[in-house]
Amino acid sequence: xxxxxxxxxxxxxxxxxxxxxxxxxxxxxxxxxxxxxxxxxxxxxxxxxxxxxxxxxxxxxxxxxxxxxxxxxxxxxxxxxxxxxxxxxxxxxxxxxxxxxxxxxxxxxxxxxxxxxxxxxxxxxxxxxxxxxxxxxxxxxxxxxxxxxxxxxxxxxxxxxxxxxxxxxxxxxxxxxxxxxxxxxxxxxxxxxxxxxxx
Amino acid sequence: xxxxxxxxxxxxxxxxxxxxxxxxxxxxxxxxxxxxxxxxxxxxxxxxxxxxxxxxxxxxxxxxxxxxxxxxxxxxxxxxxxxxxxxxxxxxxxxxxxxxxxxxxxxxxxxxxxxxxxxxxxxxxxxxxxxxxxxxxxxxxxxxxxxxxxxxxxxxxxxxxxxxxxxxxxxxxxxxxxxxxxxxxxxxxxxxxxxxxxx
DNA sequence: AAGTCCAGCTTACTCGGAGTAGGTTACTGG
DNA sequence: CCAGTAACCTACTCCGAGTAAGCTGGACTT
Numbered sequence: 001x002x003x004x005x006x007x008x009x010x011x012x013x014x015x016x017x018x019x020x021x022x023x024x025x026x027x028x029x030x031x032x033x034x035x036x037x038x039x040x041x042x043x044x045x046x047x048x049x050x051x052x053x054x055x056x057x058x059x060x061x062x063x064x065x066x067x068x069x070x071x072x073x074x075x076x077x078x079x080x081x082x083x084x085x086x087x088x089x090x091x092x093x094x095x096x097x098x099x100x101x102x103x104x105x106x107x108x109x110x111x112x113x114x115x116x117x118x119x120x121x122x123x124x125x126x127x128x129x130x131x132x133x134x135x136x137x138x139x140x141x142x143x144x145x146x147x148x149x150x151x152x153x154x155x156x157x158x159x160x161x162x163x164x165x166x167x168x169x170x171x172x173x174x175x176x177x178x179x180x181x182x183x184x185x186x187x188x189x190x191x192x193x194x195x196x197x198x199x
Numbered sequence: 200x201x202x203x204x205x206x207x208x209x210x211x212x213x214x215x216x217x218x219x220x221x222x223x224x225x226x227x228x229x230x231x232x233x234x235x236x237x238x239x240x241x242x243x244x245x246x247x248x249x250x251x252x253x254x255x256x257x258x259x260x261x262x263x264x265x266x267x268x269x270x271x272x273x274x275x276x277x278x279x280x281x282x283x284x285x286x287x288x289x290x291x292x293x294x295x296x297x298x299x300x301x302x303x304x305x306x307x308x309x310x311x312x313x314x315x316x317x318x319x320x321x322x323x324x325x326x327x328x329x330x331x332x333x334x335x336x337x338x339x340x341x342x343x344x345x346x347x348x349x350x351x352x353x354x355x356x357x358x359x360x361x362x363x364x365x366x367x368x369x370x371x372x373x374x375x376x377x378x379x380x381x382x383x384x385x386x387x388x389x390x391x392x393x394x395x396x397x398x
Numbered sequence: 399a400a401g402t403c404c405a406g407c408t409t410a411c412t413c414g415g416a417g418t419a420g421g422t423t424a425c426t427g428g
Numbered sequence: 429c430c431a432g433t434a435a436c437c438t439a440c441t442c443c444g445a446g447t448a449a450g451c452t453g454g455a456c457t458t
Contacts, residue, residue: 008424008435030317035415046437051417090393118229118312145396151376155384156393158369159362166361167354177350185354193392194289194355197344207406207453234444245408250446 015053018043023064027109031061031117058122065114068107069132075100077136086144087191093140094164094186098179101168112169134161160190214252217242222263226308230260230316257321264313267306268331274299275335285343286390292339293363293385297378300367311368333360359389 009017021042025034036057040047054060079096083089101108114126137157145153167186171177188196208216220241224233235256239246253259278295282288300307313325336356344352366385370376387395 011435014435030319032319036417037415045435047416048418048438049436052435057416087394113317117231120229120231123229145393151373152384155366155369155376155381156388158365159385159388162365162368163358163362166357166364169361170354170357174350177354182354185351186358189355189358189392190388191392191394193388193390193395194344195286195390196392210405213406235446236444244406246445247409247447248407251406256445 011053014043014045014049018045018050018053018060019063019067022060023068023106023110026061026064026113027106031113036060058117058120061110061113061117062122062126064110065126068104068110071104071107072097072100072111073132073136080140086140087187089140089144090190091183091187093136095179095183097164098168098171098182098186101171102179108168134158137161163190210252213242213244213248217244217249217252217259218262218266221259222267222305222309225260225263225312226305230312235259257316257319260309260312260316261321261324263309264325267303267309270303270306271296271299271310272331272335279339285339286386288339288343289389290382290386292335294378294382296363297367297370297381297385300370301378307367333357336360362389 018039022034022039025039025042036047036050039060040050043050050060054063076093076096079092080089083092114130117123117126134154134157137160138153141153141156164186167182171182217238221233221238224238224241235246235249238259239249242249249259253262275292275295278291279288282291313329316322316325333353333356336359337352340352340355363385366381370381
């Protein structure tokens, strides 16, 4: 490790360090409650540096979110390789997702906070980035499913993502709902539908 | 109408007026971008009045949200009375929801903004209020469905709400997706499940 | 009719945090 | 040893949330 005074490190390294700290602070305090001064101090650097690298508070949050999203995408994409049926692919993807949100609390917390940016200049970029999330599902759908109707396929993707997002938030309140259990709930509803359970 | 100078009106009336204006401003600018000074000016009153009535900016948003949520709840609850099957009740509820978000843009926009409060002191109350949303569905479920497992029933409710929320947000980008069309997409997935569409 | 009370209202602040202007230092190649 | 520049800092401005303290119009007594 670079001993002694923590000073003068290359841009890339500082940047990673800043994001790491910011991820933590945003995750704990929430976006609104976190202050740039605090983050700067924890990094061991002065505030203008943060602005030099990320332009704004929003920019910093955005950088954190992008990283978390990349991690999530990586995890889910990896999980479904080699699945030989739509059902299996879906199940693996869901499980990977629920495992992710349990094991990487910080990252997940961050992703939830992006909503705080609705109505700000960065909202467009968020919507853009958000598309990535559904694209995997859309691709999955169009590969395994019969969907000539692209509009319907997109709708389905949004539907699945929204459902799981909310289910994930709900799960946080119940430690006894394991990722496996959550996956089962989701698969059950998504795959078989509600008609199976009607009296 | 009370002609002349807009001054000295009873508390209740002022309060309604403030909420009305705030709803508009929060809806347009977004929570973060809206300023209390601006809202006060539009109401035609000074800032401390807003604090007198709502304590904080968050409090004001909360009041707006509560009203919008009440309207949504009213609309959906009304819609399902008289339905004689689970499928019919679900369809009616969904349609009412999608109609609501199209016709009452302002209110819906506000409900989406509540996420901006994650991590603030009001988050608990939000979670509390949010439960109302799912309770209707949970009640619906337990009435029409076979669900001895309460945990599963709750999960299902969250699932449905999340899915529709996201689907609604997605719909805003496509004017051609009518409430009827959105309802069909949702019903199709919820009721029959994905297995129906697999190749 | 004059006095009193207070709900509704205002002006004029404080305070904290986002964002910035402009200068300073340490490392890098020549 | 001397640029030159990338990394960094001090010391601000500015704006918006929240507040202290006082003013006023009219309802209600007596």
